[in-house]
Amino acid sequence: MNISKQVQDLSKKLSGKIYYEYDMRRLNWFNLGGSAKVFFKPNTLEELIFFLKKFSNSLPIKVLGVGSNILIREGGYNGVIIKLGKYFSHLSKLDDNTVISGSAVLDKQLSNFALENSIGGLEFLSCIPGSIGGAIRMNSGCYGYDISKCIASIQTVDRNAIVRTIKSEKINFFYRGSNLSDDFIFLSGTFKGKKQDSKKIKKKMEKLSTIKKKSQPSRIKTCGSTFKNPTSQTQKKAWELIKEAHCENMKIGGATISEKHSNFFINQGSATSNDMENLINLVREKVFNTTGIKLELELQIIGEKK
Ligand SMILES: Cc1cc2nc3c(=O)[nH]c(=O)nc-3n(C[C@H](O)[C@H](O)[C@H](O)COP(=O)(O)OP(=O)(O)OC[C@H]3O[C@@H](n4cnc5c(N)ncnc54)[C@H](O)[C@@H]3O)c2cc1C
Numbered sequence: 179m180n181i182s183k184q185v186q187d188l189s190k191k192l193s194g195k196i197y198y199e200y201d202m203r204r205l206n207w208f209n210l211g212g213s214a215k216v217f218f219k220p221n222t223l224e225e226l227i228f229f230l231k232k233f234s235n236s237l238p239i240k241v242l243g244v245g246s247n248i249l250i251r252e253g254g255y256n257g258v259i260i261k262l263g264k265y266f267s268h269l270s271k272l273d274d275n276t277v278i279s280g281s282a283v284l285d286k287q288l289s290n291f292a293l294e295n296s297i298g299g300l301e302f303l304s305c306i307p308g309s310i311g312g313a314i315r316m317n318s319g320c321y322g323y324d325i326s327k328c329i330a331s332i333q334t335v336d337r338n339a340i341v342r343t344i345k346s347e348k349i350n351f352f353y354r355g356s357n358l359s360d361d362f363i364f365l366s367g368t369f370k371g372k373k374q375d376s377k378k379i380k381k382k383m384e385k386l387s388t389i390k391k392k393s394q395p396s397r398i399k400t401c402g403s404t405f406k407n408p409t410s411q412t413q414k415k416a417w418e419l420i421k422e423a424h425c426e427n428m429k430i431g432g433a434t435i436s437e438k439h440s441n442f443f444i445n446q447g448s449a450t451s452n453d454m455e456n457l458i459n460l461v462r463e464k465v466f467n468t469t470g471i472k473l474e475l476e477l478q479i480i481g482e483k484k
Pocket residue numbers: 207240241242243244245246247248262281305306307308309310311312313314315316317318319320362363364365395396400401402403478
């Protein structure tokens with residue numbers, strides 16, 4: 179059966195949204211990219227499992243959080259994009275210092291929930307504009323904290339609709355990643371903090387937010403750090419290497435680099451995904467030619483070139 183027919187048939191059986199050829203531009207922070215061949219927003223876990231079992235073809239599947247770390251190419255994504263719906267936005271307290279969070283919860287919401295419940299250790303999440311699913315995938319973090327330091331376990335489902343709970347001891351987290359299979363759709367995470375005075379927690383959140391505002395631009399079409407900070411070879415951060423290679427004023431079409439943080443690339447409004455990718459490649463090449471260091475991408479690029 180062809181894909182558009184399968185989508186049509188499934189749409190009659192599912193309450194969640196399912197579309198054939200869905201424009202992705204409003205689903206990522208750059209506001210760029212083409213269409214997803216199939217877009218599915220399950221309303222419940224049962225629906226997600228039903229979809230995984232029934233949708234039979236070899237198209238790749240990619241889950242999207244809030245798209246704050248992803249560049250989608252102009253030619254679109256020749257596969258299935260899944261975005262988790264409301265059912266995956268639950269937050270609850272398990273005990274005095276443990277929170278269970280659905281994957282569609284925003285990092286800031288989890289951090290605020292921890293504050294309301296006097297649980298310290300999750301303050302850094304208030305500075306990251308993604309979802310919990312994205313944060314687990316990226317092992318997101320800042321100012322010395324990251325997901326690996328507060329996660330106790332995760333719940334996932336794979337392409338074959340097998341649901342698993344994986345304890346953090348079994349996961350090898352590293353800088354902006356882990357050994358968790360690309361095939362996993364994260365459903366939820368259990369986070370461990372420590373019982374703390376809420377005034378102290380609030381103060382810490384405010385402190386981190388002030389540092390962040392000073393060093394990073396806000397209210398722009400960006401995906402945050404474009405490149406990872408190199409972990410070996412040099413003590414220098416990616417933004418320092420970009421400056422050293424005199425790239426901070428570079429521009430291709432509507433794709434530019436933030437004056438405040440040279441590792442933040444910006445869609446000024448008229449950029450195409452191609453402009454953005456070309457700028458990324460050009461900066462990487464210039465940094466390599468100047469410093470001998472090959473910068474690795476932090477943001478993810480998906481889809482086909484046009
Ligand atoms: C202004 C700004 C500041 C930022 N500051 C920081 C920072 O300080 N520290 C930091 O680490 N990052 C930072 N980021 C990057 C980004 O916010 C994080 O990487 C964030 O965790 C991505 O979450 P997301 O929901 O947007 O994921 P997306 O961008 O939607 O996806 C990112 C990856 O996660 C995967 N993914 C998303 N949800 C799931 C799921 N449920 N199951 C399986 N895989 C999933 C996607 O497939 C993709 O591979 C910043 C970004 C911006 C725009």
